[in-house]
Amino acid sequence: AQSVTQLGSHVSVSEGALVLLRCNYSSSVPPYLFWYVQYPNQGLQLLLKYTSAATLVKGINGFEAEFKKSETSFHLTKPSAHMSDAAEYFCAVTGGSQGNLIFGKGTKLSVKP
Amino acid sequence: DAGITQSPRHKVTETGTPVTLRCHQTENHRYMYWYRQDPGHGLRLIHYSYGVKDTDKGEVSDGYSVSRSKTEDFLLTLESATSSQTSVYFCAIKPGQGAETQYFGPGTRLLVL
Numbered sequence: 666a667q668s669v670t671q672l673g674s675h676v677s678v679s680e681g682a683l684v685l686l687r688c689n690y691s692s693s694v695p696p697y698l699f700w701y702v703q704y705p706n707q708g709l710q711l712l713l714k715y716t717s718a719a720t721l722v723k724g725i726n727g728f729e730a731e732f733k734k735s736e737t738s739f740h741l742t743k744p745s746a747h748m749s750d751a752a753e754y755f756c757a758v759t760g761g762s763q764g765n766l767i768f769g770k771g772t773k774l775s776v777k778p
Numbered sequence: 779d780a781g782i783t784q785s786p787r788h789k790v791t792e793t794g795t796p797v798t799l800r801c802h803q804t805e806n807h808r809y810m811y812w813y814r815q816d817p818g819h820g821l822r823l824i825h826y827s828y829g830v831k832d833t834d835k836g837e838v839s840d841g842y843s844v845s846r847s848k849t850e851d852f853l854l855t856l857e858s859a860t861s862s863q864t865s866v867y868f869c870a871i872k873p874g875q876g877a878e879t880q881y882f883g884p885g886t887r888l889l890v891l
Contacts, residue, residue, distance in 0.1 A: 674818070697878040708868060709821075709882040716878070755820060759878045764828075765811055765836065766870075766880055768820035 667692045667760035671769035679777045684728075684743040686772050688756030691737060697759040698739045699766065700730055704752045712754070715739060726750070751776045781805050782883035784869050790889045797856040799886050801869030803849075809872035810852040811880065814838065814865040821868065827852055859890045 672687040690696060697716050701709040713724025720732040726749075730741045739756060753773045757766040781804035791797050801810060808829055813821040823836030825844040833844050841863060843855045856863055869883040
């Protein structure tokens with residue numbers, strides 16, 4: 666069964682610093698992978714997705730993620746954090762038997778001034 | 779904006795009472811999902827639907843039922859609410875069988891006292 670592991674339930678960075686949020690997946694078939702962002706008291710918004718095209722995927726708000734099959738990873742990065750990036754981030758993989766997404770437990774990003 | 783609304787957005791109820799949450803979409807997508815979000819668990823699938831009157835159980839379906847009598851509406855019912863069902867509930871739609879991206883509604887925050 667597919668699963669997703671997000672390392673670090675909380676990550677704190679300074680404004681302007683690199684953001685790195687880690688995601689590892691397990692999948693028996695080539696997966697589709699997603700990053701969603703959730704701002705406080707809001708729904709989930711798609712940041713970016715990997716669908717077996719380019720391994721480096723660019724998303725909204727300056728985020729990007731790189732699919733590394735050998736490492737079964739899909740880490741999310743942003744070169745320079747903004748205060749507005751403070752939110753919870755979820756990595757997800759397709760492959761639920763019902764066509765659903767399998768989510769990681771989420772990483773809450775704090776950005777210090 | 780995927781045209782998804784959820785109602786109510788907030789609800790407080792008492793243990794043992796029935797509760798119905800509504801998800802409404804404006805774009806006639808075939809696939810709809812109900813997830814619950816709990817701290818430390820990410821999002822977990824409750825039920826899903828692949829068409830009118832076609833529904834099935836997800837990972838955490840005990841204590842929940844669903845109905846879909848129209849393409850645009852997917853209802854989630856807690857037959858007899860328990861405190862363990864205090865959660866944030868999200869509806870999601872998927873535009874097509876080959877399209878893997880899911881789009882989420884704004885969520886319903888439910889408190890069972």
